[in-house]
Amino acid sequence: MRSPHRRSRVVPVLLCALVLLMSRPTVSVADDTPSGDGPAALGLSAQVVRLYEDAAQATSRYERGRQEAEAHRAQALRIEKLLDRERRELGVLREDLGRIARAQYRTSGGMPLTAQIVLASSPEELMRGQHVFSQTNLAVNNAIEKSRRAEDRLVKDEAKAVAAWEGLQKRNTELAELKKTVERTLDEARWQLQGEADAAVAAGSCSGAVRLDQKRKKLSTAWVAPVETYALSASFGSGGQRWAHRHTGQDFAVPIGTPVRSVADGRVVKVSCGGAFGMEVVVLHTDGYYTQYAHLASVAVDQGERVDAGQWIGQSGTTGNSTGPHLHFEVRITPELGSSVDPVPWLEERGVHLG
Known part of the structure; x- marks a missing residue:
């Protein structure tokens, strides 16, 4: 013992x-x-x-x-x-x-x-x-x-x-x-x-870009997801009472204030604070496609500004025709509504796998 x-x-x-x-x-x-x-x-x-x-x-x-x-x-x-x-x-x-x-x-x-x-x-x-x-x-x-x-x-x-x-x-x-x-x-x-x-949004005017102090990261790819942490919700083409026909983008369920980032290098062609999309940003990328980021709670860029892949361009919210906090993300062939393509396979072709 x-x-x-x-x-x-x-x-x-x-x-x-x-x-x-x-x-x-x-x-x-x-x-x-x-x-x-x-x-x-x-x-x-x-x-x-x-x-x-x-x-x-x-x-x-x-x-x-x-x-x-x-x-x-x-x-x-x-x-x-x-x-x-x-x-x-x-x-x-x-x-x-x-x-x-x-x-x-x-x-x-x-x-x-x-x-x-x-x-x-x-x-x-x-x-x-x-x-x-x-x-x-x-x-x-x-x-x-x-x-x-x-x-x-x-x-x-x-x-x-x-x-x-x-x-x-x-x-x-x-x-x-x-x-x-x-x-x-x-x-x-x-x-x-x-x-x-x-x-x-009710006043129909943005108060200007809110510059956020971002700790920039070195990216290993030229394309990224529009938010870092998320849960996928309404998908492209799905039906719903809040849409006139079919859903035109991919929704990312995230809390209010989540930093939203540009999926690639580009130039801001639109900053808007009214309408069904609420507060939104549209970016034109070098390959000719446009990406839209809607229902934001703030914007961090001005129209005409150049942005890099992964750069914060705003914060998610629930402005406009929205049932709860999320980011509505679209990929378009023109800057206007009605020319959208499915964002999920589009991003996957560029090495960004959502899920």
Whole structure:
């Protein structure tokens, strides 16, 4: 059998790992925001983009914390097993004490040890009596000391295990609350942005390009999807009560304020803020095709401006004839409605696979 003392050394090591996780400071949104440049100091469109980044970071921290907590929870369960083993070994030590006491009683025949020594009939018998006394006393003392140490260790390890579980729960609660706060702030800002967009569409005029601070990425292809993360909804040619004939584009279900990007290099030929498409941008590409981005909540380019593949040209919304937040994306052979082709195979021919 392994020594319980050796096993017990594993417990503090695992518990130290848990303590290190718990001792990390909770990061708030403001921790990543330089003084004077917080979300409140930015324009609403830029604020939404910033909050998207904050939400992504908070979600990432939450997921990392959750995964670490799960890993350490498994370690904590192993600690609990070690504690159970310590409890069983402590029970064995206590049984040993009882066995030694019973053996001592049987060996002495119920007669006090001092009387046995006094009544010894020879020096040899006296020496044997002293030896028995010494060995018995040593065994009892060792058993008592081992039992005492095991009890002390068990009490301390149980207290550490409880503290570790409580700390993990506290850390998870803090991470979840941080994530919830950022998402709530983002949701409020998104609908405020949508409100401003609805007012602009109702007035039939755009307020001008909102320049968004984009961290440009090196693209491996000349063509990209119009949004990075999405769920495909209404497809090209599908029927619906809100369309006069058939759906003329591909819809991407995304939250309000999601950055919308040009699928390739081109020139902006139209920026409009009225009509069934609400706030929209149309781009002419070098191969002669036009792409339309409709139902936006803001535009980030001006008419006549040149754009690069992947460049943000606006933010998604639900302006115009729309039932909910999404990007309506069309590919046309002319800049006007009525010349559209199916965007999905068109993009696939250019190496962009949607799904």
